[in-house]
Amino acid sequence: MPRALLSVTDKTGLSAFAAGLAEVGYELISTGGTLKHLQDAGLPAIGIEQVTGFPEMLDGRVKTLHPKVHGGLLGRTDLPEHAAAMAEHGIEPIDLVCVNLYRFEETAAKGLPEAETVEQIDIGGPSMLRSAAKNYERVAVVTSVDQYDGVLAKLKAGGLSTGDRRDLAAAAFATTASYDAAIAGWFADLPASEDTSEATAADKEPSPFPNRFAPLFLKRGDLPYGENPHQPAAFYTDSSPGPESLAAAEQLHGKGLSYNNLLDLDAARALIREFDAPACAVLKHTNPCGCAEHEDAVAAFERAYAGDPVSAFGSIIAVNRRVNRELAEAICATAGFVESLLAPGFDEDALALLTSKPVWKKNVRLMSLPGLLEPAEIMTDLRRVSGGLLAQHRDEAAVDPSMWECKTERQPTEAERADLIFAQRVVKHLKSNAICYVNDRQLVGAGAGQMSRLDSAKIAAEKAGDRAQGGACGSDAFFPFRDGVDAVAATGVTAIVQPGGSKRDDESVAAANEHGVAMLFTGRRHFRH
Structure with a gap:
């Protein structure tokens, strides 16, 4: 037997x-x-x-x-x-x-x-x-x-x-x-034990990363393909994903998610979590092309989509408020082809309306993430390089204006300060080198992923046009030369926020003073490679 x-x-x-x-x-x-x-x-x-x-x-x-x-x-x-x-x-x-x-x-x-x-x-x-x-x-x-x-x-x-x-x-x-x-x-996450050896202070400095790293992920499923059709791909999740994570999102409608959809959705999720007021973010290829916050969720969406409606074609949209009928009507009336819409939830009548829109009826992916705005533990980002793995804590530090220093003769107005805070929240989610222009808490121009910060400033200015007048500029890293500040000021922007830290900061401050522009230093860089 x-x-x-x-x-x-x-x-x-x-x-x-x-x-x-x-x-x-x-x-x-x-x-x-x-x-x-x-x-x-x-x-x-x-x-x-x-x-x-x-x-x-x-x-x-x-x-x-x-x-x-x-x-x-x-x-x-x-x-x-x-x-x-x-x-x-x-x-x-x-x-x-x-x-x-x-x-x-x-x-x-x-x-x-x-x-x-x-x-x-x-x-x-x-x-x-x-x-x-x-x-x-x-x-x-x-x-x-x-x-x-x-x-x-x-x-x-x-x-x-x-x-x-x-x-x-x-x-x-x-x-x-x-x-x-x-x-x-x-x-590895347990507190370090007492070290009684005669090591130096530097030797005793605790590392947040273990010497041996064995990440654990569970396969959610295969994907149609990776970044390109010839690349096989799959989606793995943490063994215990947090309620605010993309892995906790539920797909309510639409065709299957792709590799690029998931990357874009996670980028949209990260950006929209920056805002407490009603807000909307529109992303393409993980970069924000539109973003706005407003006391009214419908207005936030309309202003975000208007930031760059051409780039919004085939975009990912994220909102930080539950989608009701009024917001769904605005989205249906304004948005053309959209890959996915992410929200904390959808009212039944809103869901019925969105899924009946002809261009969305079969394809658009509606993603519900009830825990979208819940606090998150420190996440570790992992990226493969040939022969190894890079690990870092995700850049989720909240924007803290109380730590900023005004370096120019002119102080920002209250309205400018609000725009500077908004600009800082957006620019940290653009690929480096990154420049963004905002006006009245609306993203009106973004330049991202350029080898020169000056080029990013020019691209953002082309997107913004006259809408940059009287607005604010955010930069993810310092201006290495004053020409970047000159280019920004030429758009009519009246306030700049940047990390500072360049050997030529004095030249950038002098340029801002010449143009009558207020400039604040945050002391924190936000590179995104």
């Missing part, structure tokens, strides 16, 4: 799976709560102690760590020496293992005391999975409720093939790898 060892935390569907195994002739062995669950269901399961001859001990830390378990999993019955050793020590083969692990990640996410979290580090479970997976030519290893029906169907149809067991083994090793990665990440 083949034997199956079942020990699971998630007992969803377990009784039906175990009953199916018993039906095709498996003897059921189990542990702890899993055993009780099976016996309560009337299934003829026996306890692990009847196999090992030892009781569960050390508060359940030791249950399956025994030669009669791992010998039963690892033994190759096709090898005479293995068969002889198993017979000598009374080890019977175990032919199937069904294990899902302690809920470590859920426990760690709750921020419970360290000792309590440590108890959720599964030892026996991963050990059994690895033993069974290593011996996949004989042993089947089941790690997910999603596998139950498929495994049972094949067992009832004549059995699992070697290829089937190999696929199950691959899933098992992926499970233990991701589980260990989560544990390693938790340990």
Whole structure:
């Protein structure tokens, strides 16, 4: 009689799976709560102690760590020496293992005391999975409720093939790898222990990044293609994505998301989170081409879209207020072809209107993210380079005007200060070198991704035209020469916000004074490569 060892935390569907195994002739062995669950269901399961001859001990830390378990999993019955050793020590083969692990990640996410979290580090479970997976030519290893029906169907149809067991083994090793990665990440985030060595102060400076980095992501699904049609692509999510993250968004309508859609949506999500007042952002290729805030959400949308309606074709739109009927009507009346619309939610009548618009009826992706404006923990951005990985904290620091210094003879007016704050919030989301012009909290011109800041200023001026008159300019980094300030002032802008820090800051300040422009230094650069 083949034997199956079942020990699971998630007992969803377990009784039906175990009953199916018993039906095709498996003897059921189990542990702890899993055993009780099976016996309560009337299934003829026996306890692990009847196999090992030892009781569960050390508060359940030791249950399956025994030669009669791992010998039963690892033994190759096709090898005479293995068969002889198993017979000598009374080890019977175990032919199937069904294990899902302690809920470590859920426990760690709750921020419970360290000792309590440590108890959720599964030892026996991963050990059994690895033993069974290593011996996949004989042993089947089941790690997910999603596998139950498929495994049972094949067992009832004549059995699992070697290829089937190999696929199950691959899933098992992926499970233990991701589980260990989560544990390693938790340990890396623990406060540093006291260092009693005679290291220098510099040596003691804590790093926010571990020496060994094992990121954990779960595959959400394959994408139609990557940035271009010849590039395969997939979407992976954090194991526990935050409610404000793109991974938490729900698609309510439209065709499937593409790689570029997801990049644009995340950029739109990051920008719209900058604003407390009703606001709208319009993005193309991750760069804002329109943005506005206003006390009225409809006005915010209309002003954002009017910022650059030509570039808005095929754009991503994000709003930081729930879409009601009035806002939906304004969007339908104004916006042409749009790739996606992101909002904290949609009223039913608004959703019905948006999905009935002819040009949007099948294609436009409506994305609901209720947690859009919720606080977020510090996120780590990862970017691959050949042979390695770059990691940094995401640039999500809030704009703090209280830290700014006015360097010019003229101070900004209250209206100019409001525009400068708005400009700073927008420019940090444009690709470097970045310049933006705003007027009355409306983005009227943006220059991004240029090799020269002067070129960015000129492109933004061309976009803005006369609308820059009396407005404000934001720069993501300092002006290396005064020619940039001269170019900005030529548009009629009356206030500039920039980080400062150039060797020629004095020349830029002098240029601003000559033009009667107020200029503030933030002390913080916002490069976006």
